[in-house]
Amino acid sequence: MAPVGVAIGLPGPVDPRTGLVYAAPNLHGWEGIEAGRLLADRLGCRVAVQNDANLAAFAEWTAGAGRGTRDFVFLTVSTGVGGGLILDGELVTGAAGTAGELGHxxxxxxxPPCGQGHAGCLEGIASGTAIAERARAALAAGERSRLAAVGDSLDARDVQAAAEAGDALAGRLFDEAGRALGRAIGGIVNVLSPEVVAIGGGLLGAGELLFTPLRAAIGEIAFAVPLRRCRVVPAALGTDAGLVGATAWAVRRFTAEG
Ligand SMILES: [Zn+2]
Incomplete structure (x- = not known):
């Protein structure tokens, strides 16, 4: 029996109304692909296409840290920084379908530029890729750190381990990443006044290394009134969020379409 429908999350900007993938920086050959139509033809059923971070946001709103809210923001911090917005109970996709790119x-x-080349972008400071890149740049500039012993394989986990061991450079990089995230969240609180901001992604493993400066920085920017009505919490669903979100989104889309 063919399924009634399939929902698919893709790592790049998409138009969920047409199923068009504008680009997928980490998937070779996916630029301008009509993924919705191609998959629907092959699978013989309806296909809903969405951005993977938007699906994770929808999952956290449906069954995780944002459950029961009307206005919810999800931020994911790992290799890159992404996110999604639920406003007045609807996943926000905007005119082009691409809304919710909170990392940019x-x-x-x-x-420094992010992975997409935007100078001074949040992802260029706060992603795992950026933290490793900035550590390498500091070492190349002669800064002393135990990270010098790691070599070419240096990644954000090495920086986290060094920060936990008291390394000054590593600690500063996590502090700056946390502060940048906190300020961005403070700005989001001012613009949208969400009830909950949930933060997920691999970098959350760093715990208070990231969360302490993050929480402190929100108040540097956010107005007191919307901030009092907003909880900033870790995401609840972990790496299952994309899958949960795809399922919940499929039910929502195909129910709405009848
Ligand atoms: Zn960017």
């Missing part, structure tokens, strides 16, 4: 907001006028 300005964070620092003079900051």
């Amino acid at each position: 907001v300005p964070a620092d006028l003079d900051g």
Whole structure:
């Protein structure tokens, strides 16, 4: 028996109305692909296409940290920084379908570029990739750190381990990442006044290394009134969020379509 429908999450900007994948930076050959139509033809059923971070946001809103809210923001911090918005009980996709790219907001006028080449973008400071890149740059500039012993394989986990062991450079990089995330969240609180902001992704393994500066920085930007009505919490669903979100989104989409 063919399924009634399939929902698929893709790592890049998509238009959920048409099923078009604009680009997928980490998937070779996926630019301008009509994924919804191609998959529907092959599978013989309806196919809903969504961005993977939007699906994770929808999952956290449906069954995780944002359950029971009307206005919810999800931020995921790992290799990159992504997110999704639920406003007044609806997943926000915007005119092009691509809304919710919370990793690509300005964070620092003079900051390094993110993976997409935006100078001073949040992802260029706060992603795992950025933390490792900035550690390498500091070492190349002669800064002393136990990270010098790691070599070419250096990644954000090494920086986390060094920070936990008291390394000054590693600690500073997590502090700056946390502060940048906190300020971005403070800005989001001002713009949207969400009830809950949930933060997920691999970098959450760093715990208070990230959360302490993050929480402190929110108040540097956010107005007191919306901040009092907002809880900032870790996401609840872990790596299952994409799968849960795809299922919940499929039910929502195909029920709405009848
Ligand atoms: Zn960017």
